[in-house]
Amino acid sequence: MALEITVHEQSCRGCELCIDICPTKVFTRDEEKRLCTVAHAEDCIACLSCTYICPSGAIEHRDIHLVKNFYRDEEFCRKMGRFL
Ligand code: SF4
Numbered sequence: 758m759a760l761e762i763t764v765h766e767q768s769c770r771g772c773e774l775c776i777d778i779c780p781t782k783v784f785t786r787d788e789e790k791r792l793c794t795v796a797h798a799e800d801c802i803a804c805l806s807c808t809y810i811c812p813s814g815a816i817e818h819r820d821i822h823l824v825k826n827f828y829r830d831e832e833f834c835r836k837m838g839r840f841l
Pocket residue numbers: 764768769770771772773774775776792793810811812813814815816
């Protein structure tokens with residue numbers, strides 16, 4: 758099962774803290790709803806900074822792998838190569 762990230766619309770305040778803190782630009786702003794949404798869940802590196810900083814507890818991750826061996830995980834290295 759692939760990682761799923763959900764932003765609960767009823768909780769999101771549109772503060773954009775998650776957009777600012779995410780190192781891999783997973784989130785984007787929905788101008789119409791004035792909330793943030795998930796644009797690139799596949800780029801998530803499971804740092805959980807967004808969950809930590811969100812003042813509303815609006816961000817939920819499913820099937821996230823909290824312990825990653827970053828330097829030996831080929832899939833992770835491939836993903837991060839795009840941001841270096
Ligand atoms: S940090 Fe939380 S409240 Fe702020 S925009 Fe992101 S999901 Fe919404």
